[in-house]
Amino acid sequence: MTEILHTLVAAGITHxxxxxxxxxxxxxxxxxxHLWIRLITVTRxxxxxxxxxxxxxxGASPLVVIQNTGLLESGDSLRGTAARMGAPIPIxxxxxxxxxxxxxxxxxxxxRNVIYLLDGILIL
Numbered sequence: 337m338t339e340i341l342h343t344l345v346a347a348g349i350t351h352x353x354x355x356x357x358x359x360x361x362x363x364x365x366x367x368x369x370h371l372w373i374r375l376i377t378v379t380r381x382x383x384x385x386x387x388x389x390x391x392x393x394x395g396a397s398p399l400v401v402i403q404n405t406g407l408l409e410s411g412d413s414l415r416g417t418a419a420r421m422g423a424p425i426p427i428x429x430x431x432x433x434x435x436x437x438x439x440x441x442x443x444x445x446x447x448r449n450v451i452y453l454l455d456g457i458l459i460l
Contacts, residue, residue: 385410
């Protein structure tokens, strides 16, 4: 976790905005009392992009951290706010259920759909 925090600081990240899940919870815990990066939690993933865009307008450098299915939920906020504004907001996307689906021999469709979503918004 220390290496991730050092990387975020080195990248100039000032805020992490997101909704914690099982995978990102350790990062959120580590950021809860971080000296240089402010943690902002949201109740819906779509809020994360609106808040991050506002932070960017104010001169901050936010990072959005959400689950892959949450990114699908927030598609309109990403497209209609962040992308339309041209806000350069990096996104750290965790994979919900990926390993369990692979173990069951299923194709994790949420990952494929996230790639289609981001490609369609010209993010990739």
